[in-house]
Amino acid sequence: MSDFDRDDGVNRRKVLECMTWVGTGVLWTISGGVPHSLGIMGEAMAADAKGLTFLQISDSHVGFDKPANPNALGTLEEAIGKVNALPQKPAFMIHTGDISHLSKVSEFDDADRIISQSKLDVHFVPGEHDFLDPEQKLYRERYGRGTKGAGWYSFDANGVHFIGLVNVVDLKAGGLGNLGNDQLEWLEADVKSRSASTPIVLFAHIPLWTVYPEWGWGTQDGAQALSYLKKFGSVTVLNGHIHQVMQKVEGNVTFHTARSTAFPQPAPGAAPSPGPMKVEDDKLRTMLGTASITFKQNEQRLAIIDTPLKG
Amino acid sequence: MVRSAISAALLGAAVGSVLAGGVLFARAQSPAAAAISIDNFTFNPQSLTVKAGTTVTWTNKDDIPHGIAATNNAFKRSQALDTDDSYSFTFTTPGTYQYFCYVHPHMTGTIVVQPATGGNTTQ
Numbered sequence: 001m002s003d004f005d006r007d008d009g010v011n012r013r014k015v016l017e018c019m020t021w022v023g024t025g026v027l028w029t030i031s032g033g034v035p036h037s038l039g040i041m042g043e044a045m046a047a048d049a050k051g052l053t054f055l056q057i058s059d060s061h062v063g064f065d066k067p068a069n070p071n072a073l074g075t076l077e078e079a080i081g082k083v084n085a086l087p088q089k090p091a092f093m094i095h096t097g098d099i100s101h102l103s104k105v106s107e108f109d110d111a112d113r114i115i116s117q118s119k120l121d122v123h124f125v126p127g128e129h130d131f132l133d134p135e136q137k138l139y140r141e142r143y144g145r146g147t148k149g150a151g152w153y154s155f156d157a158n159g160v161h162f163i164g165l166v167n168v169v170d171l172k173a174g175g176l177g178n179l180g181n182d183q184l185e186w187l188e189a190d191v192k193s194r195s196a197s198t199p200i201v202l203f204a205h206i207p208l209w210t211v212y213p214e215w216g217w218g219t220q221d222g223a224q225a226l227s228y229l230k231k232f233g234s235v236t237v238l239n240g241h242i243h244q245v246m247q248k249v250e251g252n253v254t255f256h257t258a259r260s261t262a263f264p265q266p267a268p269g270a271a272p273s274p275g276p277m278k279v280e281d282d283k284l285r286t287m288l289g290t291a292s293i294t295f296k297q298n299e300q301r302l303a304i305i306d307t308p309l310k311g
Numbered sequence: 312m313v314r315s316a317i318s319a320a321l322l323g324a325a326v327g328s329v330l331a332g333g334v335l336f337a338r339a340q341s342p343a344a345a346a347i348s349i350d351n352f353t354f355n356p357q358s359l360t361v362k363a364g365t366t367v368t369w370t371n372k373d374d375i376p377h378g379i380a381a382t383n384n385a386f387k388r389s390q391a392l393d394t395d396d397s398y399s400f401t402f403t404t405p406g407t408y409q410y411f412c413y414v415h416p417h418m419t420g421t422i423v424v425q426p427a428t429g430g431n432t433t434q
Binding site for chain 2: 068103175
């Protein structure tokens with residue numbers, strides 16, 4: 001914790017101040033390229049979050065109706081309701097995959113109907129559950145416009161370079177998530193000419209770092225992708241897939257996974273399998289939620305706050 | 312009552328013959344069938360030996376979809392299997408078939424198909 005606790009410009013109190021509009025969660029900041037994580041779950045005040053604020057939503061699994069959450073569409077709607085209630089409108093939203101549970105047209109339709117209620121631009125990357133239709137075409141038809149390959153792309157906002165990657169297609173027997181050579185080459189070229197001071201936000205469904213290979217929680221060629229980002233002072237990697245908040249800091253790279261809006265999954269190795277975890281009804285909403293991320297100009301800080309549906 | 316007694320007797324006989332055969336489901340009956348259950352993100356059994364001509368049926372018992380794909384595309388890939396969905400494939404050519412779950416590729420399994428006649432019989 002000593003790394004996280006040191007005061008390097010923005011103290012804990014100030015960090016708390018920019019949490020006002022999100023309520024409860026875990027707040028992250030990046031200072032001088034060094035991520036700074038505070039495990040805060042509680043109410044905060046102040047509304048001085050200037051700069052760029054965007055939201056991360058993940059693992060909606062629309063269509064899931066098993067005991068772990070018989071109404072995944074309902075909890076997605078609750079999450080979007082919370083987004084709409086934010087006093088400060090985020091610039092946009094990213095969705096880190098598993099929009100649907102079985103890639104059915106009706107599931108994508110339902111998801112779109114609810115998510116569009118946020119009236120935010122949404123930048124999607126697919127999860128493995130979004131490529132389960134026989135022809136593996138629905139995701140690309142709906143969300144792939146202007147993207148490369150299976151749906152990767154980059155864009156800029158407020159001086160931050162965002163890169164959406166796809167690591168859920170062409171998976172290899174015995175392996176983990178997979179980016180593949182085409183995407184790696186594209187990534188290398190995409191970041192090559194950018195200045196090292198550009199903050200980078202990389203997002204993909206499966207964690208790009210190895211969380212727990214026994215459950216397939218990692219990306220085989222994730223390290224290769226990250227090797228192209230070594231020169232950058234600030235790299236933030238946002239993932240989903242594991243339906244729980246997990247964080248890691250390695251050099252200038254901050255890794256973070258978001259909660260699902262559908263159902264929780266067990267901590268690595270805490271159950272016989274990573275399948276949906278059934279919890280007490282009144283506990284479910286404390287284990288579902290979204291994340292919000294703020295990049296503050298001048299302060300070189302990126303703050304990530306995880307907000308459960310119910311504190 | 313009479314019917315259930317008869318059923319029980321038939322069931323007993325069936326179980327007896329399978330046990331006598333030594334290899335569950337792999338008896339050279341017509342048509343031969345074998346089952347693989349997908350439970351807790353694993354294939355059960357993980358390795359299965361059958362005679363050529365056997366229809367192997369995978370059934371997903373998890374709350375998460377799985378999909379069956381041969382490692383070298385040696386047999387037809389299944390559609391996504393939701394909870395309790397099944398996929399069957401009839402193996403006619405002897406050989407060793409490696410497969411995996413294309414949704415969760417860390418899940419792997421093997422099917423060994425032996426010649427229908429001759430070779431290692433279990434008798």
